[in-house]
Amino acid sequence: MNATNTSVSRRDQILREAARLFAERGFHGVGVDEIGAAVGISGPGLYRHFAGKDAMLAELLVGISGRLLTAGKRRVVEAAGPEAALDALIRGHIDFAIDDRPLITLHDRELDRLRESDRKLVRQLQRQYVEEWVAVVGRVHPGATEREVRAAVHAVFGLLNSTPHLGAQSSLPGRREMSELLRRLALGALGALDSTADWRVTY
Amino acid sequence: MNATNTSVSRRDQILREAARLFAERGFHGVGVDEIGAAVGISGPGLYRHFAGKDAMLAELLVGISGRLLTAGKRRVVEAAGPEAALDALIRGHIDFAIDDRPLITLHDRELDRLRESDRKLVRQLQRQYVEEWVAVVGRVHPGATEREVRAAVHAVFGLLNSTPHLGAQSSLPGRREMSELLRRLALGALGALDSTADWRVTY
DNA sequence: GTCATCAGTTAACGCTCGCTAACATCCTCA
DNA sequence: TGAGGATGTTAGCGAGCGTTAACTGATGAC
Numbered sequence: 499m500n501a502t503n504t505s506v507s508r509r510d511q512i513l514r515e516a517a518r519l520f521a522e523r524g525f526h527g528v529g530v531d532e533i534g535a536a537v538g539i540s541g542p543g544l545y546r547h548f549a550g551k552d553a554m555l556a557e558l559l560v561g562i563s564g565r566l567l568t569a570g571k572r573r574v575v576e577a578a579g580p581e582a583a584l585d586a587l588i589r590g591h592i593d594f595a596i597d598d599r600p601l602i603t604l605h606d607r608e609l610d611r612l613r614e615s616d617r618k619l620v621r622q623l624q625r626q627y628v629e630e631w632v633a634v635v636g637r638v639h640p641g642a643t644e645r646e647v648r649a650a651v652h653a654v655f656g657l658l659n660s661t662p663h664l665g666a667q668s669s670l671p672g673r674r675e676m677s678e679l680l681r682r683l684a685l686g687a688l689g690a691l692d693s694t695a696d697w698r699v700t701y
Numbered sequence: 702m703n704a705t706n707t708s709v710s711r712r713d714q715i716l717r718e719a720a721r722l723f724a725e726r727g728f729h730g731v732g733v734d735e736i737g738a739a740v741g742i743s744g745p746g747l748y749r750h751f752a753g754k755d756a757m758l759a760e761l762l763v764g765i766s767g768r769l770l771t772a773g774k775r776r777v778v779e780a781a782g783p784e785a786a787l788d789a790l791i792r793g794h795i796d797f798a799i800d801d802r803p804l805i806t807l808h809d810r811e812l813d814r815l816r817e818s819d820r821k822l823v824r825q826l827q828r829q830y831v832e833e834w835v836a837v838v839g840r841v842h843p844g845a846t847e848r849e850v851r852a853a854v855h856a857v858f859g860l861l862n863s864t865p866h867l868g869a870q871s872s873l874p875g876r877r878e879m880s881e882l883l884r885r886l887a888l889g890a891l892g893a894l895d896s897t898a899d900w901r902v903t904y
Numbered sequence: 905g906t907c908a909t910c911a912g913t914t915a916a917c918g919c920t921c922g923c924t925a926a927c928a929t930c931c932t933c934a
Numbered sequence: 935t936g937a938g939g940a941t942g943t944t945a946g947c948g949a950g951c952g953t954t955a956a957c958t959g960a961t962g963a964c
Contacts, residue, residue, distance in 0.1 A: 508941090523813060526729030529921060539942070542923075546941055551922065606866055607810060610726060645874050646882055649867075653886050656863030660856045663809055671848050679849055682893040683856050690889025711911090733952065745953075746912050754952065906964095913958070920951075928943070934936100 509547050511537050513561075516554045521600035521662070525555055525608045555608060556616040562601040563623035566594060570630045580637040587631055588684050591658050592677050599662035606659070628652070639691040650691055654684050712750050714740050716764075719757045724803035724865070728758055728811045758811060759819040765804040766826035769797060773833045783840040790834055791887050794861050795880050802865035809862070831855070842894040853894055857887050 515536035519528040530551055531541035548554050569590050577583035595602050609620060631651045636644065658680055664670060671679060718739035722731040733754055734744035751757050772793050780786035798805050812823060834854045839847065861883055867873060874882060 524727050524729055524811075526727055527814070530923080531921090540944080541921095542944085543942055545923070608727075611730070645872060645878075649873055649879060649882055650886055652867050653860045653863045653883060656866070657856045657860040657890060660859030663859070664852075664855050669848060670852055675848075676852060679852055680856060682896070683853055683890040686893025687860060687886040687890035690885040690892075693885070729951095732950080742912065743914080745914085748953075749911055908961100908963090910961080911959095913956100915955085915957105917954080918952100921949085922947105924947080925945085926943100927945105929941085931940080932938090 508537070512544060512547055513554065513558060517558050517600040517604060520555065520558070520608060521603040525551075525604075525611045552611070552613060555604070556612055558601060558604060559609060559612065559620045560616065560623070562594075562598065562605050563620045563627070566591070567623050567627045567630070569594075570627055574630060574634060580634055583634045584638050584688070585681075585685075587634060588654075588658070588681050589677075591655075592680050595658050595661050595680075596673060596677060602659050603662045635688060635691070639688065642691040646691060650688060654687055657684055657687060711740070715747060715750055716757065716761060720761050720803040720807060723758065723761070723811060724806040728754075728807075728814045755814070755816060758807070759815055761804060761807060762812065762815065762823045763819065763826070765797075765801065765808050766823045766830070769794070770826050770830045770833070772797075773830055777833060777837060783837055786837045787841050787891070788884075788888075790837060791857075791861070791884050792880075794858070795883050798861050798864050798883075799876060799880060805862050806865045838891060838894070842891065845894040849894060853891060857890055860887055860890060 512533065516528075516533050519533060519536060522528075529541070530544055533551075533554070534541040534544050544554075548557075570587055573586035573590050574583045577586050605624075609617060612620065628648070628651060631654075632644070632647050635651055636642070636647050639647070642650070661676065661680070670676065715736065719731075719736050722736060722739060725731075732744070733747055736754075736757070737744040737747050747757075751760075773790055776789035776793050777786045780789050808827075812820060815823065831851070831854060834857075835847070835850050838854055839845070839850045842850065845853070864879065864883070873879065
């Protein structure tokens with residue numbers, strides 16, 4: 499039992515360091531020896547915990563996709579109405595983006611390095627997550643076409659996922675301030691879905 | 702002269718295919734043989750045109766960064782006022798994002814694979830481009846702090862650069878429609894910089 | 905007509921990488 | 935006590951990589 503606990507903790511430790519390294523230098527740019535060194539063991543020692551380097555990436559991507567979807571679904575059903583659901587989706591996504599920066603980075607960057615079966619699974623989870631958003635945004639902004647909504651949702655993902663790209667500079671807002679700002683920006687962007695015309699001629 | 706023209710054209714052809722492959726499978730995930738095959742020659746034949754694989758990536762990243770900055774500066778000085786300058790920056794960035802998808806992808810993904818000198822150069826060009834945006838956005842939305850403006854500019858980059866991530870699905874808007882939508886979303890997001898409070902209590 | 909240059913080829917080198925094999929150590933528990 | 939599983943280690947393999955070397959054919963200049 500204690501051995502099992504130690505093992506799980508080691509696994510998680512490896513996954514966390516692997517995610518960080520993959521995000522920093524790319525999947526192909528990191529060797530198993532480096533991952534091992536990051537947790538204090540040698541490269542081949544990793545094979546006591548994972549079938550291979552691919553398996554680590556697969557577990558990371560399936561995990562983040564699944565958690566995003568699960569949390570998103572829960573937040574939507576618990577919300578009082580569409581506006582509250584949208585706000586909850588935005589807040590939840592921001593928490594993921596800020597707290598799990600490396601995973602968010604990997605999530606849209608290294609998907610093609612997976613075996614086909616894993617890639618299909620991750621794609622399916624991602625698609626369901628997008629659909630969750632599209633349904634909610636479509637109800638909050640009924641004037642927009644579904645194609646517009648779908649593109650806007652992807653664009654808002656890009657907006658919210660921008661945090662990992664700027665590495666902890668001092669000239670940036672703190673966590674709470676950044677979270678609130680991203681939320682306002684996302685709501686502002688989606689709010690533009692309502693105005694179908696008259697955007698060109700203000701000046 | 703004719704030989705030089707042929708050579709330049711070949712160089713550009715190689716750069717275009719290399720950008721596409723790097724964006725698809727990552728810098729480390731593409732071999733020189735594949736790049737050569739994409740333009741109809743063998744791997745080592747590339748060394749008649751480039752010093753190495755690194756040099757191709759460097760030329761791509763320096764090129765896109767420089768062109769973004771140059772076009773951005775030109776658009777700002779040619780604009781009638783801050784609002785027009787911001788709109789011109791947005792339109793210009795969208796054109797880059799849509800027309801040079803692979804380069805936009807590489808631009809924020811493979812920067813760390815460069816030699817230090819090249820990386821410094823690209824970073825400097827990127828920073829100047831960001832400053833161009835920050836100055837304009839700060840004038841259009843004087844109520845926001847500079848930290849907010851800076852984070853918002855990065856977020857809008859993420860929004861505008863989201864196009865490359867969705868690969869030409871049929872359920873998406875066409876080029877002109879997508880361009881107009883992205884512009885509205887970006888303006889909507891930045892518009893949220895003006896409302897400092899009262900965003901939480903609408904429902 | 906010859907010769908230099910350009911643009912390509914194939915062969916091969918040295919290095920790195922993911923992974924396996926074989927062995928060592930510790931912990932647990934009957 | 936001692937057998938066995940869990941978790942490491944080091945050595946080494948086989949493949950793939952970027953790059954260089956040596957060579958070949960075409961083309962244009964004098």
